[in-house]
Amino acid sequence: MLVWEIVALVAGLVSIAIGALIYRWVMSQKVGNPGIEAYSVMVQEGSAAYLKRLFQVLGMLSIVLTIVLLVAVNWQTAVAYIVGATCSGAAAYSGMIVSTRANGRVAWAARSGLAKALPIGFFAGAVMGLAVVGFALVGMTILYMIFKDPEIVLGFSFGASQLALLAKAGGGIYTKTADIGADLVGKVEFNLVEDDPRNPAVVADNVGDNVGDVAGMGADIFDSYVAAVVAAMILGGALPVFSGKPAYILLPLVLSAAGILASLLGMIFVGRSGESSDPGRALNMGTIATTLIFAPLALAVVFLMGFEGNASWGLLLPTLAGLAAGIVIGFTSDRYTDIDQKPVQVTARSAETGPAIVILEGFSYGLLSMVPSIIGICVAMVAAWVLAVAFGIPGTYGVSIAAVGMLAITGMIMSSDAYGPIVDNAKGCAEYGQEGEETIAVCDRLDAAGNTAKAITKGFAIGAAALTVLALFAAYSETVDLAQLDIRNPAVIVGVFIGAMMPPLFSALLMLSVSRNAALMVEEIRRQFREIPGLLEGKAKPDSAACVDIATRGALKELLLPAALSLLTPVVVGFILGAEALGGFLAGIIVTGILFALFMANAGGLWDNAKKFIEDGAYGGKGSEAHAAAVVGDTVGDPFKDTAGPSLNTLIVVMSLSATVFAPLIAKFNLAALLDLAKLFGY
Amino acid sequence: MLVWEIVALVAGLVSIAIGALIYRWVMSQKVGNPGIEAYSVMVQEGSAAYLKRLFQVLGMLSIVLTIVLLVAVNWQTAVAYIVGATCSGAAAYSGMIVSTRANGRVAWAARSGLAKALPIGFFAGAVMGLAVVGFALVGMTILYMIFKDPEIVLGFSFGASQLALLAKAGGGIYTKTADIGADLVGKVEFNLVEDDPRNPAVVADNVGDNVGDVAGMGADIFDSYVAAVVAAMILGGALPVFSGKPAYILLPLVLSAAGILASLLGMIFVGRSGESSDPGRALNMGTIATTLIFAPLALAVVFLMGFEGNASWGLLLPTLAGLAAGIVIGFTSDRYTDIDQKPVQVTARSAETGPAIVILEGFSYGLLSMVPSIIGICVAMVAAWVLAVAFGIPGTYGVSIAAVGMLAITGMIMSSDAYGPIVDNAKGCAEYGQEGEETIAVCDRLDAAGNTAKAITKGFAIGAAALTVLALFAAYSETVDLAQLDIRNPAVIVGVFIGAMMPPLFSALLMLSVSRNAALMVEEIRRQFREIPGLLEGKAKPDSAACVDIATRGALKELLLPAALSLLTPVVVGFILGAEALGGFLAGIIVTGILFALFMANAGGLWDNAKKFIEDGAYGGKGSEAHAAAVVGDTVGDPFKDTAGPSLNTLIVVMSLSATVFAPLIAKFNLAALLDLAKLFGY
DSSP: OHHHHHHHHHHHHHHHHHHHHHHHHHHTSOOOOHHHHHHHHHHHHHHHHHHHHHHHHHHHHHHHHHHHHHHHSOHHHHHHHHHHHHHHHHHHHHHHHHHHHHHHHHHHHHTTOHHHHHHHHHHHHHHHHHHHHHHHHHHHHHHHHHHOOHHHHHHHHHHHHHHHHHHHHHHHHHHHHHHHHIIIIIIIIHOOOTTOTTSTTHHHHHHHIIIIIIIIHHHHHHHHHHHHHHHHHHHHHHSGGGTTOTHHHHHHHHHHHHHHHHHHHHHHHHHHHTTSSOHHHHHHHHHHHHHHHHHHHHHHHHHHTTOOTTHHHHHHHHHHHHHHHHHHHHHHTTTTTOTTSHHHHHHHHHGGGOHHHHHHHHHHHHHHTHHHHHHHHHHHHHHHHHHHHHTTOOHHHHHHHHHHHHHTTHHHHHHHHHHHHHHHHHHHHHHHTTOOHHHHHHHHHHHHHHHHHHHHHHHHHHHHHHHHHHHHHHHHHHHTTOSOOBTTSHHHHHHHHHHHHHHHHHHHHHHHHHHHHHHHHHHHHHHHHHHSTTTTTTSSOOOHHHHHHHHHHHHHHHHHHHHHHHHHHHHHHHHHHOHHHHHHHHHHHHHHHHHHHHHHHHHHHHHHHHHHHHHTTGGGOTTSHHHHHHHHHHHHHHHIIIIIHHHHHHHHHHHHHHHHHTHHHHHHSOHHHHHTHHHHHTO | OHHHHHHHHHHHHHHHHHHHHHHHHHHTSOOOOHHHHHHHHHHHHHHHHHHHHHHHHHHHHHHHHHHHHHHHSOHHHHHHHHHHHHHHHHHHHHHHHHHHHHHHHHHHHHTTOHHHHHHHHHHHHHHHHHHHHHHHHHHHHHHHHHHOOHHHHHHHHHHHHHHHHHHHHHHHHHHHHHHHHIIIIIIIIHOOOTTOTTSTTHHHHHHHIIIIIIIIHHHHHHHHHHHHHHHHHHHHHHSGGGTTOTHHHHHHHHHHHHHHHHHHHHHHHHHHHTTSSOHHHHHHHHHHHHHHHHHHHHHHHHHHTTOOTTHHHHHHHHHHHHHHHHHHHHHHTTTTTOTTSHHHHHHHHHGGGOHHHHHHHHHHHHHHTHHHHHHHHHHHHHHHHHHHHHTTOOHHHHHHHHHHHHHTTHHHHHHHHHHHHHHHHHHHHHHHTTOOHHHHHHHHHHHHHHHHHHHHHHHHHHHHHHHHHHHHHHHHHHHTTOSOOBTTSHHHHHHHHHHHHHHHHHHHHHHHHHHHHHHHHHHHHHHHHHHSTTTTTTSSOOOHHHHHHHHHHHHHHHHHHHHHHHHHHHHHHHHHHOHHHHHHHHHHHHHHHHHHHHHHHHHHHHHHHHHHHHHTTGGGOTTSHHHHHHHHHHHHHHHIIIIIHHHHHHHHHHHHHHHHHTHHHHHHSOHHHHTTHHHHHTO
């Protein structure tokens, strides 16, 4: 099997190498406007300062957790944990580095037109995409080659998930603190446009895009990607029917290697079709091309790895089912947020009766929007399960392989995703550098393409996270070797209730953080307009650093409680109520976590587009009462879709991993066993 | 055991008889102001017209369901179903009759001061309370005396739950259509005060209070009360360890009889302490007195019924645990909605930064507010379970008896609850009858007491519903005789996901109905102010009937989809995916149903009080920008707390009953068995 380990390792190294080459190419592009350059440097400095402090927090947390793992688990897991946190940090950091340097270059290239600017934006995103999959695959493969034990690789995933939680939630608080502050004072009180250089919070807002949407999203996807692979590896090692067959442990790594190859070919496709008139379409065609290329590669992998008899089909079909489900969920999940569909338009119309009805409509449609995705996830799970069982493969392994199949094309998905904030930032650079209207119009078109791609990648990310946590759930229950997990057992019921409560609780804490910090930001911006003479007239520069500082400190301070909650709760539930209650707990967070993630992401997107629909001229357009009402909806939706919603994906993965890492310990020693809860409950 | 059956029957009959006597006393009170009288008659007519049409809809639905039950279950269940729908309708109708006649009498008595008005308001509510428990107990006892089979009594509960769903959801849509319409045009556009007689929607608004908060709430509590008793009866009959011991079937009926006696004594307590200066305190003291009286009665019942050995303790302690938990949850659940506490005040302060932050704060605190109640419910369940098991009683029966214990004092709880809308309406009557400021001030104090009592009864209702559905869940699984209900089974996972999706989906449909109908109402009110000359100057009367008609037709039309959904989904899930998936489905709706019910009720209450806090003078008081922002929060919260939130209680009970009624059929015949899903899943 060594040859397959080497295949996975080489694929990961190639991914990093090509990412580095692309980075050099992006950096070789010129910026000819010192205004753009100055702005880009401010964003670079703000982002670097934030990430540096985030890594310090992570560092302190890591020291504590390394000691805990050394004492409670074993040194190998502690090593894997450190490697995981480091690889994930490296991926997030490289994404941030390239995105904050590419923004100005895209802005300058936009002067020469779309065809010149699009490839820079896309390939800058690709650096991030390749770094994510490359560092992930290299890290997991090396750890497996050394220790030959998926339970150790789990430590890698745990480390990656730590960073993801901090980066995603912290970035989410950061970006919305700055965004809401900038909007409430700049747009509403002083009538400035988005990205107006006189607004003191504009730099912080753009830093937020980079640390939230690039570094945070990168760490989040790194986390899901690794968790899916590790869950499948653990099941491949733990299920009795696979005993003595390491190919089942290796399969997820090799499928990921095939996915990297497919993504690289898909990127070439985007690069070549980027000159077409529709950049959004180019990105989506790239995703579809990657999918089509991945399918035969998966077939080749499965059959070449030499599984006995029909097993190959029981592995290939779930992989393809996962892949197809990802694409279908991605392409259908935007019905409720699409500007051309009824929900957005009804919400926009209701803006004429004021903000309250806008909120009610968006809230309600957000809830309805869960239905198609949940059905999609259920269908994908059942299909993967049944297709695996039909060929003698256990259903849980089938589901875990479907998650791997869905996430195999992460390289491509992450590239389209990172493209969005880069071109969004490019617009900020162009505004700041006082480029002409034509350049800004090109930036706007690039930005719109990013939004189209984002609708699809977002659905994809949630579908993948759902299958991943279902696989992790199965991995957890294999690890503690649960004989039954009956919902009628009172310990399980209590676990389910407490688990189900966590995602809403976590969302609430994050949103309260945002509104607390946004209030500080509003005060600071008002102070600057009051105290800096000539600021509003454009004669003086704002003190952007002060705003960056408020966002940075606020985000890091507010992180502590939710982070502690997500790390400790599973462990506490397990130790007090036992392994079965912890199983119920995981089921609870998975269910409400997915529901709330879908609801918040879609409601937020819907309000955003309802506002855009009015800005495009409906119901009185900009400046009308309807517009003011729609802005209220959009402001409410901002932390829904950019802070709480996406952090829930990470939350459920982190909690599942926490549970699984400490599972063997919990199974051996817990208060429930000590008190003989099972006897007390008669269950 | 005949003696105990007679005890239960007599208690029920006494309850109805005393209710009738109190009704005569309330009707003997005078109204000396023709303005009040005229207004009261309009509300009476509007309410009667709505209920008549609601009963027609229910009648048609009943015909269909009776036939279904005849064909699919048996004729006895069909008979019980009709009796259940009729008894529940009778209770709701009598409540509505007395409340719409008492409002004017309370208003007139308020001229003579608080001490005269409070007893009329409270005892009018008591008529409703006694009708609910009386009709419920009489109906269940007679059916059991005839058929000697709890599974048949289940039909009674099913019938009651049908009406509850229609009455609660329909009433909720009705009342908020009228309320939001009246507020958006009357208060915001024309600066009229609440209940201003010139506002065309004021009568509809007050009709809404009666059909939503009196008839709807009555039907809802009737439903929970019956479901708790029936679930315990089924478990008492079905658990193997109880076989041949009918005392376990009868116990819930007899405990309910003891609860009626305790409630009657508690009412005397309120009647005597009503002359004190604090009417809110009088109501709460009544609840506490009832609780303290019930405890020794429960002890007497349990020991007199002659259970063998220690079993009596295993029955008494869970009963008391349930009772205590109800009181504790009730008294602690208002931390997040209390006007003197941090969440309300922080939300009020955030109104200074505009409506968006008000929404975000209220939404977040609403989510946080679930935590104490969920913990309370878990503790109550575990305590009941463990206390039962310790004395040899199965844990599921212990939980069901805890639910019965919690709901035993429903007579008193329902009375305090119905008091609220009656005195609220009294204020409308006083305004319409142009009574002096002093009278209105008395009405305001009565109303405030209603709100204090409501905070407690609301927490109580949710706690009771939670334990009840947990008991129903156990009853369902006994009925289909499930060997295992493992969350790792893919059929169960799919069931959980679909179930978990239902409460949000149902809430969304109801809220969209409200906003759709409120828009129609807004148009009608605007039309009247435009087309009726002299209306705004108070020289012409508005066309109140037109507004009543919009609310009535809208509510009934919008009911169909959610009602069909709640009836059919469990049956469809069961028939397609099998009995285990249906078990998962029930677990899913219970968890998210309770979470959303708590969240919506508390968020709505919080926004309401944040607005009141500002109206009391904070942050600029009435007319300030902060007030306008807080009004947006309140308007969003209205359908949360009065339409969707409370309907969820009913929804989870209805779905659990649907599942249990059709369970034997589903267990015998379903697609999952036909296709051998278990083999396809390898589970």
